[in-house]
Amino acid sequence: xxxxxxxxxxxxxxxxxxxxxxxxxxxxxxxxxxxxxxxxxxxxxxxxxxxxxxxxxxxxxxxxxxxxxxxxxxxxxxxxxxxxxxxxxxxxxxxxxxxxxxxxxxxxxxxxxxxxxxxxxxxxxxxxxxxxxxxxxxxxxxxxxxxxxxxxxxxxxxxxxxxxxxxxxxxxxxxxxxxxxxxxxxxxxxxxxxxxxxxxxxxxxxxxxxxxxxxxxxxxxxxxxxxxxxxxxxxxxxxxxxxxxxxxxxxxxxxxxxxxxxxxxxxxxxxxxxxxxxxxxxxxxxxxxxxxxxxxxxxxxxxxxxxxxxxxxxxxxxxxxx
Amino acid sequence: xxxxxxxxxxxxxxxxxxxxxxxxxxxxxxxxxxxxxxxxxxxxxxxxxxxxxxxxxxxxxxxxxxxxxxxxxxxxxxxxxxxxxxxxxxxxxxxxxxxxxxxxxxxxxxxxxxxxxxxxxxxxxxxxxxxxxxxxxxxxxxxxxxxxxxxxxxxxxxxxxxxxxxxxxxxxxxxxxxxxxxxxxxxxxxxxxxxxxxxxxxxxxxxxxxxxxxxxxxxxxxxxxxxxxxxxxxxxxxxxxxxxxxxxxxxxxxxxxxxxxxxxxxxxxxxxxxxxxxxxxxxxxxxxx
Numbered sequence: 001x002x003x004x005x006x007x008x009x010x011x012x013x014x015x016x017x018x019x020x021x022x023x024x025x026x027x028x029x030x031x032x033x034x035x036x037x038x039x040x041x042x043x044x045x046x047x048x049x050x051x052x053x054x055x056x057x058x059x060x061x062x063x064x065x066x067x068x069x070x071x072x073x074x075x076x077x078x079x080x081x082x083x084x085x086x087x088x089x090x091x092x093x094x095x096x097x098x099x100x101x102x103x104x105x106x107x108x109x110x111x112x113x114x115x116x117x118x119x120x121x122x123x124x125x126x127x128x129x130x131x132x133x134x135x136x137x138x139x140x141x142x143x144x145x146x147x148x149x150x151x152x153x154x155x156x157x158x159x160x161x162x163x164x165x166x167x168x169x170x171x172x173x174x175x176x177x178x179x180x181x182x183x184x185x186x187x188x189x190x191x192x193x194x195x196x197x198x199x200x201x202x203x204x205x206x207x208x209x210x211x212x213x214x215x216x217x218x219x220x221x222x223x224x225x226x227x228x229x230x231x232x233x234x235x236x237x238x239x240x241x242x243x244x245x246x247x248x249x250x251x252x253x254x255x256x257x258x259x260x261x262x263x264x265x266x267x268x269x270x271x272x273x274x275x276x277x278x279x280x281x282x283x284x285x286x287x288x289x290x291x292x293x294x295x296x297x298x299x300x301x302x303x304x305x306x307x308x309x310x311x312x313x314x315x316x317x318x319x320x321x322x
Numbered sequence: 323x324x325x326x327x328x329x330x331x332x333x334x335x336x337x338x339x340x341x342x343x344x345x346x347x348x349x350x351x352x353x354x355x356x357x358x359x360x361x362x363x364x365x366x367x368x369x370x371x372x373x374x375x376x377x378x379x380x381x382x383x384x385x386x387x388x389x390x391x392x393x394x395x396x397x398x399x400x401x402x403x404x405x406x407x408x409x410x411x412x413x414x415x416x417x418x419x420x421x422x423x424x425x426x427x428x429x430x431x432x433x434x435x436x437x438x439x440x441x442x443x444x445x446x447x448x449x450x451x452x453x454x455x456x457x458x459x460x461x462x463x464x465x466x467x468x469x470x471x472x473x474x475x476x477x478x479x480x481x482x483x484x485x486x487x488x489x490x491x492x493x494x495x496x497x498x499x500x501x502x503x504x505x506x507x508x509x510x511x512x513x514x515x516x517x518x519x520x521x522x523x524x525x526x527x528x529x530x531x532x533x534x535x536x537x538x539x540x541x542x543x544x545x546x547x548x549x550x551x552x553x554x555x556x557x558x559x560x561x562x563x564x565x566x567x568x569x570x571x572x573x574x575x576x577x578x579x580x581x582x583x584x585x586x587x588x589x590x591x592x593x594x595x596x597x598x599x600x601x602x603x604x605x606x607x608x609x610x611x
Contacts, residue, residue, distance in 0.1 A: 122361070147447075
């Protein structure tokens with residue numbers, strides 16, 4: 001392996017860590033307050049395309065080390081797509097099966113990508129008539145498979161497994177600290193399993209208790225795949241509100257608008273959750289003051305073409321000859 | 323008084339675990355998600371599909387008596403068996419199936435309190451994908467008990483007379499007319515709103531976060547104090563296609579012990595599509611202010 005030359009013996013060596021961080025890129029034209037430096041951490045530069053590579057690798061390697069995987073046994077995991085894609089790629093590399101259980105609302109691109117990466121796929125109906133404690137169909141079905149076919153499936157369970165947050169405590173947090181020379185003052189994250197928010201917040205606040213961690217959530221009834229409004233967070237055991245200094249709510253339509261700004265004015269082909277986080281960060285910067293903010297941009301835009309067209313139909317105009 | 327009026331209508335997950343494989347106890351799983359049974363179920367349980375097996379496939383109707391008898395016989399269920407129903411979504415369709423069992427006079431039938439989710443949330447409860455071979459039985463159903471079921475004429479009479487508790491158990495968004503149905507469902511109506519005079523008491527108010535039913539005291543307070551149902555009046559419960567309202571029908575009939583509770587299985591997909599029949603939108607008059 002030649003890390004400096006980026007020559008690797010296996011894609012596994014390209015997984016991120018403090019010696020191989022994902023890029024931190026300064027936001028220039030979309031920063032409303034030049035006195036406040038704003039950076040985006042480009043998580044789609046991970047080998048399997050999203051921030052979820054970190055948790056997926058940590059969870060899967062833990063099962064490998066404990067001898068849980070192998071023989072006939074692979075993994076089954078509830079996912080809105082990215083964790084499943086990372087796990088499916090890892091499973092293919094390491095030679096075990098992977099079954100992804102996804103809610104119906106997950107974009108077509110992600111479902112197809114899961115199949116391309118070799119995952120078996122279950123698609124379950126979205127919550128019909130919500131009730132506290134009803135949980136999510138995808139989590140229940142994955143648990144069912146792990147219980148009924150324990151010889152075939154182990155369930156890493158990103159929603160409850162502390163190693164999800166641990167992955168960010170060990171990689172994302174230290175990378176940010178080192179890349180900013182310890183000058184980071186604000187961290188902007190979104191909430192899904194809450195692994196990123198909890199793991200990064202723990203690390204950064206240990207180094208400097210003054211670091212402010214701001215979560216940006218979509219409005220209730222939103223359509224931003226992979227993210228949750230706080231009202232939907234009951235399923236995640238990793239949600240630690242005490243670590244969050246502020247939770248901002250942004251209309252999900254604005255997230256889709258900001259995707260265009262990021263692509264057209266910063267050259268960043270970022271997905272809708274990144275658009276949401278940018279909007280939240282701008283609101284904080286506009287309050288005034290200085291600092292150094294880091295936004296975690298979870299993934300790129302390519303998996304959301306159909307979602308983009310749904311929210312911004314003009315993008316598909318003229319795509320066939322008149 | 324802190325026990326349900328008919329406590330025998332519920333069994334706990336522990337009871338089911340203790341009775342696995344016992345002769346005379348038949349487990350039946352009925353889910354909204356029709357792929358869940360195949361993914362894993364309680365050992366020995368039979369799976370029924372609410373779409374293809376619990377409804378007549380030609381007319382929109384419950385199963386006819388000979389069809390119910392044939393279905394039960396094929397599942398190896400005899401009239402003397404204690405049938406224990408469970409399913410997802412806090413027993414929506416398990417309650418619907420129980421209503422059907424009671425229409426055909428099955429003596430011993432219970433719900434597993436908390437349903438499939440509670441079983442799954444308890445770490446030591448076994449599940450399997452094995453479907454055990456069934457020894458066919460001869461099932462003798464009773465004549466359908468029409469008193470458990472409200473038909474459109476009964477509902478219209480109740481609306482006119484204003485002498486019923488008319489309980490709409492759907493979400494508030496469906497009741498007020500904001501949406502026709504929960505997203506992604508194919509069975510809808512032509513109009514969004516509710517039956518005139520109905521009160522909105524979403525089914526989920528009757529359950530705890532673990533999916534089990536709330537206590538007798540909590541249920542009494544909910545329905546009789548907070549929501550103003552009058553115990554002396556006959557009651558009709560409805561939803562969209564009659565499954566969520568089976569859940570409330572079960573609560574009112576067996577846990578609270580009300581007499582004359584009927585499930586209107588035509589529900590909103592029928593009422594909201596009738597030509598020339600006015601509906602109401604917004605919050606119920608009795609529930610405003």
